[in-house]
Amino acid sequence: MDVIGNGFLAGHLSTIAQGHPGVVVAAAGVSAAQHTSAESFRRETALLNDLIRRCSRSGERLVFFSTASSGLYTQPGQPGTEDGPVRPTTPYGQHKYALEQELAVSEIDYLTLRLGHVVGPDQPPHQLLPALTAQVRSGRVRIFPGSRRDLIDVTDVVTIIDALLGTGASRTTVNVASGCAVPIERIVRHIERRLGLTAQWVDGTPAVTQEISTAKLRRLVPRAERMGFGPDYYRRVLDKYLSPVGAAGSDHRPLPVTPL
Template sequence: MDIIGRGFLAGHLTAIADDHQEVVIAAAGVSAAQHTSQSAFRRETALVRELLGRCERSGEKLVFFSTASSGIYARPGRPGTEDGPVFPATAYGRHKYGLEQEVASSSADFLILRLGHVVGHDQPPHQLLPALADQVRSGRVQIFPGARRDLIDVRDVVSIVDALLASGAGRTTVNVASGCSTPIEKIIEHIQDRLGIAAEWAYSGPTVTQEICIAKLRHLVPSVDAMGFGPGYYRGVLDRYLPPGPVGGPAAVSP
């Protein structure tokens, strides 16, 4: 496996790098959902096109990481599916979806993996858990009522990528998430409890979240049934990657 990139996800994927030949992992792209830099988008587009050309010539499989966030799934009502309509709500989502279409229209073999909010050691500070934990530590958290986040442990992501590649799955798109989106308020409450800090909550305008369907993932990787995905899964993920605070936790949770 040739891993292109040196960031958070690339670092964790090195654990399976020796297990899959003829696979190229594009793990050097834009990873911030709030990203709007056209220069960064252009760099990722150029990289993906270069890797597609390589894979078309060599017969290698390209693994491209997209997003299952509201950047892609932005119409609530029914969970977002890989073969259903998408309505990208952000510049980041439109960029990722455009690259998905380029990958899917190429002659190369590929896996497009739409990721939930991945959590793990050595994350950059702009990603969800480090950013929320920093807000809590600062004493003030910005809340968007209605926002929900589907958290998934990076260790489970690596296991899923490993299983998908071992199965021979190709020329397909797969949601890689827990399938359970948690209200942001519950996530912040658990972070506060874990850190032993009660932050002030500042409310912004309401937002909406579309759930993520993982039926295809469960079909392709039956072992996900043993990963503990469900309504309480996020608590274990947060506990694994947040240091415990003072005994007794915060005095109160801001309303």
Template sequence: MEIVGNGFLARGLRPIAARHEDTVVVAAGVSWASGTSAADFAREAALLRRVADDCAATGRRLLFFSTSSTGMYGLAKAPAREDAPVTPCTPYGRHKLSLEEQLKASGAPYLILRLGHLVGPDQPPHQLLPVLLRQVREGVVRIHRNAARDLLAVDDAVTVIDRLLARGVCGETVNLASGHAVPVERIVDHLARRLGTAVRREYQESRAAQHVISVEKLYALVPEVAGLGFGPGYYRRVLDEFLPDDSIPAQGDPGTLRYRPTTPAQRSQQ
């Protein structure tokens, strides 16, 4: 595959880069739901347009990463399905939905994946898990009331992406998530317990609503997902794998998460 981008997810896809020669992956653009600007959105739209035009001419499939975050599905009253109408509730969500529509209208073969909250090696320090980790170490954590995240290990995401592409899935929008929203408070509890740190919580009022991401379509397309261990306790394994190494000093770069690899056998025991 051809990978456009060199960031967090693009690096995660490199182990399967030699496969799927018929696919171009756009793993670049806006990945930060907060702090983005109209210029950032415009640059991503222009990039997607250029790649889509090329794919329309060559017939290669374009893999695009959208979001299944609160920004896209936050107003959903039931498990958020790909085939249900959505009303994005943030500029980021509206931007991603607009790009989905742009791609569908381009004439390029496509696969759109609405991602859960990815966690992985050397994750950008502005994202949620590095921020929470830094705050836990400092002893004070700021939490938006009712906030929740569907955590997904990036290596599990890549495994599923590999299967979807190998099956030739095209012309579809698919939620790629665990299907289990975890309150941010529980994430903080787990980090604090693993690090042996007492934390004080400061709550910020928020209109955020917890939503559950439907993974029914994902399981139908890739039945092997059932073997990845998704479930209510999956987030604990994700956090444990990406906690900092003992070699990282507390006053060093507290925002960087390090990968602790596990084998499939070890995962099945967790």
């Protein structure tokens, strides 16, 4: 496996790189849902086009990371599916969906993975958990009422990708998430309890969130049924990576807490 990039996901995927020859992973794209930089979008588009040309010549399979965030799935009432309609509402969601479509009209072997909110060590500070943790530590958190977030441990993401590549799934899109979106208030409250801190909550713009369907994931990767996904899964993920104040001897490195 040739992992393109040196960031959060790229680092974790390096652990399975030897097991998948003939696979190219585009792990150097835009990773911030709040991102609106046209230049960053252009760079990722250029990278993907270069990799499509490469894979067209070499016959390699290309793995592309899209999003299963509320920027893409915006129709509440039923879980968002890979084959169902999507109406991206943010520049980030529109950008990722446009790249999905470029892959779909290409002739290469590809796998598009729509990721939930991945959590783990060495995350950049703009991503969900480091950002929320920094806000809690600062004493002030902005809450968008109605928003829900589907958290998934990066180790589970790597396990799923490893399994998906082993199935030979081709020219398809798969949601990679826990399937249990959690109200943002519960996530922030659990972070506060875990850190032993209380922050002031400031309301932002009310949000609309669509659940994420994992039916296709569970069909392709039966092991996902045994990975502990469920209503309490998010608590285990937070507890794994957020050390309580004064804790010592933790088995895992805490998330970085670089201030926003």
